[in-house]
Amino acid sequence: MQLKYSAPRGTEDFLPARVQLLNWIHAACRQELERHGYLEIRPPLFEDTSLFRRAIGDVTDVVEKEMFTCERGDTSVTFRPEATAGVARAYIENKLDKVRPFQKFYYIGPMFRFERPQAARQRQFEQVGVEAIGSHDPRLDAEVLHLAARLLDCLGIVGYRILINTLGDKDDRAQYRTALGAFVRPRLASFCAECQARFERNIFRLLDCKNRDCQRQLEGAPSLVDSASAATRQHFTEVQNALGALGRSFEVDPRIVRGLDYYTHTVFELRLPGLGARDTLVGGGRYDDLLEELGGPQVPAIGFSLGVTGTLLALEKAGIAEKHSREPACTVFIVAIDDQERLAALVLANELRQNGLVVDLDFENKSPKAQLRSAGKRDARIVLVLGESERSRGVIQVKNMDDGSQHELPMDGDLAFELQRMLEGGNAGQRSGENG
């Protein structure tokens, strides 16, 4: 069983049943996002490599070792590892600040990161996310965060934790970097090797090290809020108040620092325990300086993204995935008894389809019995049987698959209308089993 070709590492074929599940997720998210006034935006799947370097940060791992980059002559483009950079670029390029300074966007689509796949982690993966650009209002932070949680709620995911923190502004971070450095330096030797490297590279990353010993070392470390400016502290407090007003419970966790360089002030994660290596379903935060850094206007912004791969895993564990993974049924199936009727069946299917019915028929030259079986497997609610005796009399057998009853209808009447009536009137019975 040696296959000549297989899907590239870290990619996945979504077969029809799974696509149903994805579509359901998309639809549920879309509805909730649009209820909150977010409009869909679709930047390209790849951008100039330099955009990501600038936006995400040159020394982040995402940029250093996870980019799918394509060089062609003197241009270098990269498949987007995340969407914020592209949306920010689009906002700037289209001068949206002149049109309507405050705008709320959402996106749904694939992202690409060249890394080793593992649980809930693929090289091509999908994110649902939002970017609200043009407001520094702490109520917006709360809305965005609440919206992230709402998406999980709408999908039926329960038991997630909301963790929030503030990274303050540039000055806050500069000051905190010094304070944290002063705390860590004397005991640096007792941190893990990776943390020792992080100490030079990005000291904040020490805070979310998974190593227990490192965490213990950090007990009593200063937190950013302590040394932050009054304005930063007030913003953070107001975010928390607004969240409370929305009825969201959350935990303030000073170890939430996020790995992308553009974050400022409010950052947050929604975590669902028990998912494996990556239990963060949603990550996000403010990025008040990013647009300016990319050469745009000085406008603040905030966003999040939800990882669909992890969400799929969560839905499977919760037993929600299965009932949204069924292949769609065809409502009418046409059985041709003899070869003479096969062409007529195709033509009839075409007519019924044009009248809005979901119709299918046999393409494998199966026996009538086998055709019926196919119809049953496809969950057809009505089977039309076309044989010689029907043809000669200008009628067709209409079989109700739910109760097995059968009657004749004239071919020249409004067959589509009659079938519709049967389906709507419940004559063909309700779908057995599931409700809603």
Next chain:
RNA sequence: GUGGCUAUAGCUCAGUUGGUUAGAGCGCCUGACUGUGGCUCAGGAGGUCGAGGGUUCAAGUCCCUUUAGCCACCCCA
């Protein structure tokens, strides 16, 4: 980039201390009086046991290499 685990039919897996034509369940196909599904019964197709090499009279079973998948680290949705 580093480490661990796995690799047998379409799917989920059994395969005893290496020993005759490699099994099950599900799925698929066919049939059970002429043109009728779901249930039942009967039958059938489908595997060079991931690939390459080695040990042996004999290997799915032991050893080596390799590839892929899964999982973990890093990092992150």
